[in-house]
Amino acid sequence: MIVVTNRIPVARGHEIDFEDRFKRRVHLVDRHPGFIRNEVHRPRPMKLDHERGSWAEDPDGQGYYEVKTWWRSFDDFVAWTQSKDFAEAHSSRPPREMFSGPNVLEVHEVLTSTDLDVEVHEVLTSTDLDVGAR
Numbered sequence: 001m002i003v004v005t006n007r008i009p010v011a012r013g014h015e016i017d018f019e020d021r022f023k024r025r026v027h028l029v030d031r032h033p034g035f036i037r038n039e040v041h042r043p044r045p046m047k048l049d050h051e052r053g054s055w056a057e058d059p060d061g062q063g064y065y066e067v068k069t070w071w072r073s074f075d076d077f078v079a080w081t082q083s084k085d086f087a088e089a090h091s092s093r094p095p096r097e098m099f100s101g102p103n104v105l106e107v108h109e110v111l112t113s114t115d116l117d118v119e120v121h122e123v124l125t126s127t128d129l130d131v132g133a134r
Contacts, residue, residue, distance in 0.1 A: 001036070001116070002071050007064040007104040014098040015042075018065065021094060028085040029069065034076020041066040062100065074107065 010018045022040045029035055045061025048054075071077040080086050110116070 001110040002074050002077060003108045003110060004069050004071065004077055005106045005108070006067040007106065008067065009062060009064050009100040009103070011098060011100040018094070018098060022067070026089065028089045029080060032076070032080045032083065032085060034072040035080070036070035036072060038070075039066075039068045041068065064104070070110075077107075 008018075019040075019042070029038060043061075043063025043065060045058040045063045046055050047058040047061065049056060069077070071080075
């Protein structure tokens with residue numbers, strides 16, 4: 001199982017428009033083979049006062065929005081990125097000024113999870129792949 005994270009720096013003043021785009025999304029990815037779930041995380045810039053051991057909001061902090069999708073396999077994610085549904089889901093590009101810099105795309109393999117049985121899922125995925133190869 002993998003998690004693909006798109007870290008997106010949204011420019012100040014564009015947060016509501018950015019969030020609305022995800023609230024209105026057409027859910028094309030949700031029905032794609034191998035898709036497990038999607039989450040959008042809003043940044044909450046904080047800083048730690050090491051001397052006091054306390055946290056405070058950081059009004060100067062930018063932070064990134066994170067769009068995370070969980071996939072059964074990397075191949076399932078790649079198939080999504082090459083699909084017509086992906087092209088349609090990404091056809092309405094937001095204006096450049098909505099962003100304060102480039103996005104960062106990261107891929108991670110799930111090693112452990114408190115809410116997903118990763119080992120059972122990996123066994124099922126391997127079995128599914130073996131059956132599909134026959």
